[in-house]
Amino acid sequence: EYRRLSQKKDRLASDISNLKRYSKRADFQFSKLVDETFGDEAEAYIESYIKKAKELEEERNKYIKICNELSLLQNHHKVLKRTKNNVKKQQYNGVDRCPACTQVLTYSLEGLYSHYQKYNDTVELESHITEKLTDKKSKIHSSNKKITSISQQIYDDYGVLLEKNVEGITFQQWMTNKANLVLFKKMQADVELSENELKDVKMKLNSMVTEQKTKTARIKKEKVFKEIFLNYTRQLELKPLMDSRYLDVYKINSFPRQGVELHKTVMAYHFALNSAIAKSEQAHRLPFLLDAILKEDIDETNLKIILLFVGNNLPNDTQTFISMSEHVKEDLDVKDAKNIRAIERLKVKDVKEAYFPKGTKLIYIGGGRCERGFLSQSLERYNEIYKDTIDIAAN
Numbered sequence: 001e002y003r004r005l006s007q008k009k010d011r012l013a014s015d016i017s018n019l020k021r022y023s024k025r026a027d028f029q030f031s032k033l034v035d036e037t038f039g040d041e042a043e044a045y046i047e048s049y050i051k052k053a054k055e056l057e058e059e060r061n062k063y064i065k066i067c068n069e070l071s072l073l074q075n076h077h078k079v080l081k082r083t084k085n086n087v088k089k090q091q092y093n094g095v096d097r098c099p100a101c102t103q104v105l106t107y108s109l110e111g112l113y114s115h116y117q118k119y120n121d122t123v124e125l126e127s128h129i130t131e132k133l134t135d136k137k138s139k140i141h142s143s144n145k146k147i148t149s150i151s152q153q154i155y156d157d158y159g160v161l162l163e164k165n166v167e168g169i170t171f172q173q174w175m176t177n178k179a180n181l182v183l184f185k186k187m188q189a190d191v192e193l194s195e196n197e198l199k200d201v202k203m204k205l206n207s208m209v210t211e212q213k214t215k216t217a218r219i220k221k222e223k224v225f226k227e228i229f230l231n232y233t234r235q236l237e238l239k240p241l242m243d244s245r246y247l248d249v250y251k252i253n254s255f256p257r258q259g260v261e262l263h264k265t266v267m268a269y270h271f272a273l274n275s276a277i278a279k280s281e282q283a284h285r286l287p288f289l290l291d292a293i294l295k296e297d298i299d300e301t302n303l304k305i306i307l308l309f310v311g312n313n314l315p316n317d318t319q320t321f322i323s324m325s326e327h328v329k330e331d332l333d334v335k336d337a338k339n340i341r342a343i344e345r346l347k348v349k350d351v352k353e354a355y356f357p358k359g360t361k362l363i364y365i366g367g368g369r370c371e372r373g374f375l376s377q378s379l380e381r382y383n384e385i386y387k388d389t390i391d392i393a394a395n
Contacts, residue, residue, distance in 0.1 A: 001208070002205070002208050002209075002210070002211060002214075003211070005201050005204055005205050005208075006205065008201050009198060009201045009202065009205065012194050012197055012198040012201065013198060015190075015194050016191055016194050016195060016198065019187045019190055019191045019194070020191060022187065023184055023187045023188065023191075049154065052150055052153060052154050053154065055150055056147065056150045056151060056154065059143060059146050059147050059150060060147060062143055063140065063143040063144060063147060066136055066139050066140050066143060067140060069136055070133065070136040070137065070140060073129055073132055073133050073136060074133065076129055077126065077129045077130065077133060080125055080126045080129060081126065218250055221249065221250075221276065221280075222247075222248045222249050222250060224276050224279060225248075225249040225272055225273065225276040226247050226248070226249075228271075228272040228275050228276060229247065229268060229269065229272035230247070232268035232271050232272050232309070232313065233264075233265065233268045235268075235305075235309050235312070235313075236264040236265075236267070236268055236305055236306070236309050237305055238261060238264055238265060238268070241255070241256075241265075249273065249276070252269070255269075259297070260295065260297065260298055260299075260302050263295055263298075264302070264305075264306065267290070267293065267306070267309070267310075270290065271309075271313050274288050274315060275313075275315070278315060278317055278318075285317060285318045286318070287318055287319040287320065287321060288314075288315050288318055288319070288320045288321070289320075289321045290310070290320075290321070290322050290323070291323045292323060292324065292325065293306060293310060293322055293323070293324050294306065294324045294325065294343060294346075295343075296327070296341070296343055297341075298342065298343060299342060300342035303342050303343065303346065307351055307354075307355040308355060310322060310355070310356075311355035311356045311357070314356075314357070324348060324351070326346070326347065326348045327341075327343050327344045327346070348362065348364070349362060
């Protein structure tokens with residue numbers, strides 16, 4: 001967050017500097033001086049122009065509408081002419097034939113009446129459409145003349161203003177300066193906005209520690225951790241680590257050891273980290289959990305060293321959970337007992353009594369005999385706990 005705010009501060013400062021430098025250009029300063037030279041003339045022109053432009057737009061829309069109506073009437077007129085010709089060519093003297101099958105078509109008196117009625121209607125409708133066509137063409141001509149007149153009037157008025165000169169300044173120059181002035185005012189507003197934002201960013205940065213202060217604070221934490229870690233490695237009878245990448249807590253990601261030595265080194269690391277956290281007044285303390293503190297290939301000497309170390313360095317300010325497996329083989333002959341590994345002779349109950357403080361609770365999972373016993377236990381044995389859990393969840 002500190003780096004992000006620092007970058008933002010630099011960007012805002014650069015933007016403000018560029019805007020201020022650009023706004024000092026001579027054309028912007030000149031624009032401020034001549035802003036009102038054409039004020040009255042420009043205002044009058046703009047009002048007139050808006051009115052004429054609106055009138056022109058309305059007339060153009062009207063022209064388009066009449067053109068569409070004319071096109072529709074012309075199509076209608078074409079259809080009527082074709083209908084008139086078709087009706088006129090039909091014969092009702094008993095010799096008219098079907099164009100498809102050459103059958104002679106017969107007509108009744110009603111058919112003859114209908115035929116001439118259609119013909120008369122078509123002629124009358126054609127005459128009406130012709131009159132409307134003439135009217136539409138006349139309106140289109142008038143509208144077109146009006147559009148030309150308004151356009152010419154706008155051009156003439158604008159041309160006069162363009163040629164006008166007030167105190168040596170033309171309207172075109174005033175327009176350019178007006179645009180510059182708008183840009184100038186926008187830049188001033190951007191400068192003010194950026195300065196307020198920069199002020200806010202600086203306040204946030206001032207409330208934060210600097211990167212160097214953070215590094216200094218880390219060095220102090222690393223020193224505390226290093227002292228505890230080296231002390232714990234000595235208790236575990238390990239050779240001291242000299243390289244900073246294995247001692248500085250913010251750099252550690254692995255250790256250059258294997259087997260039991262690596263196991264003891266990692267154990268020392270976790271105890272030291274937990275102890276360093278305990279010395280911090282701001283950190284919230286969680287229970288300390290170490291799983292599987294013993295390895296099968298640990299010899300009897302290292303076994304005692306590890307158990308003594310764990311028992312002596314348990315944290316006092318929080319709960320601690322230590323897990324270990326029991327591999328005791330019972331009913332062995334004396335001869336066989338000499339060949340079994342140290343961890344196979346180790347009973348957890350004896351470990352608790354010998355190495356851990358009084359009050360330490362011992363919990364056997366699987367009765368100390370069943371592997372993966374925690375997940376394989378019958379629910380019936382803990383039915384009361386199960387019911388309590390269900391009731392709490394339901395409430």
